[in-house]
Amino acid sequence: xxxxxxxxxxxxxxxxxxxxxxxxxxxxxxxxxxxxxxxxxxxxxxxxxxxxxxxxxxxxxxxxxxxxxxxxxxxxxxxxxxxxxxxxxxxxxxxxxxxxxxxxxxxxxxxxxxxxxxxxxxxxxxxxxxxxxxxxxxxxxxxxxxxxxxxxxxxxxxxxxxxxxxxxxxxxxxxxxxxxxxxxxxxxxxxxxxxxxxxxxxxxxxxx
Numbered sequence: 683x684x685x686x687x688x689x690x691x692x693x694x695x696x697x698x699x700x701x702x703x704x705x706x707x708x709x710x711x712x713x714x715x716x717x718x719x720x721x722x723x724x725x726x727x728x729x730x731x732x733x734x735x736x737x738x739x740x741x742x743x744x745x746x747x748x749x750x751x752x753x754x755x756x757x758x759x760x761x762x763x764x765x766x767x768x769x770x771x772x773x774x775x776x777x778x779x780x781x782x783x784x785x786x787x788x789x790x791x792x793x794x795x796x797x798x799x800x801x802x803x804x805x806x807x808x809x810x811x812x813x814x815x816x817x818x819x820x821x822x823x824x825x826x827x828x829x830x831x832x833x834x835x836x837x838x839x840x841x842x843x844x845x846x847x848x849x850x851x852x853x854x855x856x857x858x859x860x861x862x863x864x865x866x867x868x869x870x871x872x873x874x875x876x877x878x879x880x881x882x883x884x885x886x887x888x889x890x
Contacts, residue, residue, distance in 0.1 A: 735748075775849070
């Protein structure tokens with residue numbers, strides 16, 4: 683990854699950071715009845731503020747997230763009781779797509795990162811809660827750094843995907859684009875629908 687877009691690069695110290703308000707995902711909207719019952723009275727999704735920045739060089743887009751964590755990341759994970767920290771960006775592919783993971787005729791594109799000891803990212807498509815599927819076009823890159831109690835994660839991709847890729851958004855300069863956010867705290871055993879998320883779309887644009 684180019685040094686200019688590294689998670690702690692000088693560029694990000696010069697750009698303003700938008701503060702995104704988060705809340706816990708509603709337990710009633712979890713796709714599993716078991717999860718709904720088990721987590722009904724448990725605390726999760728406690729992160730309340732997420733920093734967001736965007737930059738581009740005319741060809742590539744870089745989107746940076748920063749948030750505070752209570753515990754350092756764990757570098758080994760077990761299926762049943764340990765989970766990675768993670769974050770995701772959501773982009774509506776239809777003007778009426780709901781931020782709750784899209785809908786059948788109004789999907790959302792999801793860029794998902796998780797801390798597996800090395801940066802791991804995937805592009806998914808969702809058409810409703812519990813419907814997220816990994817896409818064949820994996821054309822994003824990610825760099826992540828944990829330092830002094832903060833995660834810094836940078837997603838990168840070409841501004842415009844190839845025309846044959848219809849499951850991902852394009853980014854046109856000086857044109858508003860909506861985006862949603864989600865963060866998982868692995869220390870608190872958050873995964874799947876157990877997360878902090880932005881309950882409303884945020885609008886941003888990339889200036890020339």
